Amino acid sequence: MKWIVVPTSKEAMQRLDLDQCRPGDLEQLILSPEQWAALSGSDLLPSLNRALGTLIDDYEDASIQGQAALVTALSILTRAATAQDPLIHRLIALNRLAQERDTGLFFYF
Numbered sequence: 001m002k003w004i005v006v007p008t009s010k011e012a013m014q015r016l017d018l019d020q021c022r023p024g025d026l027e028q029l030i031l032s033p034e035q036w037a038a039l040s041g042s043d044l045l046p047s048l049n050r051a052l053g054t055l056i057d058d059y060e061d062a063s064i065q066g067q068a069a070l071v072t073a074l075s076i077l078t079r080a081a082t083a084q085d086p087l088i089h090r091l092i093a094l095n096r097l098a099q100e101r102d103t104g105l106f107f108y109f
Contacts (some may be wrong), residue, residue, distance in 0.1 A: 001030060001031075001108075002030070002031040002036050002108065002109045003028055003029065003030050003031070003107075003108040003109075004028065004029045004031070004091070004094060004105060004106070004107055004108075005026045005027065005028040005029075005105075005106045005108070006026065006027045006028075006094045006097050006098045006101070006103055006104070006105055006106070007025060007026055007101070007103040007104070007106075008025055008026065008027060008097075008101055008103070009025075009101060010101075010102065010103065012024075012025035012026065012103070013103045013104065016106065027094060027097055029090055029091070029094060035087050038087065039087065040058065042080070043080075044076070044077070044080050044088075045057065047076050047080070048064070048073060048076055051072050051073075051076060052064060052072060052073065057109065059109070060107075060109065061106070061107065061108050061109070062106075062107045062109075063104050063105060063106045063107065064095075064098075064105040065103070065104035065105075066104070067099065067102070070095060070099045070104070070105070071099070073095055074092065074096065074099070077091050077092045077095055078092060
């Protein structure tokens with residue numbers, strides 16, 4: 001399973017790090033095989049990796065944390081968005097939540 005999660009608070013982020021999350025701690029997106037194929041086949045992950053110095057890929061857990069990194073990620077996601085792509089719009093919503101809560105986007109692939 002491939003998940004993208006956003007902790008809903010700083011405390012929830014600490015619990016995520018300890019694998020002790022409680023109900024309501026995470027806003028999450030579980031990618032279907034089709035969604036993963038579309039995401040991994042696009043230039044979105046390489047664009048994020050280049051801009052942020054991260055390694056979001058099929059074999060690594062990764063995160064985007066900090067306001068500056070989240071702003072950069074939001075810019076990349078917004079440029080990639082099309083009206084017909086609900087996955088990108090969901091990622092944008094998760095990114096905005098991470099910014100609002102000052103937490104991060106966590107990728108568990």
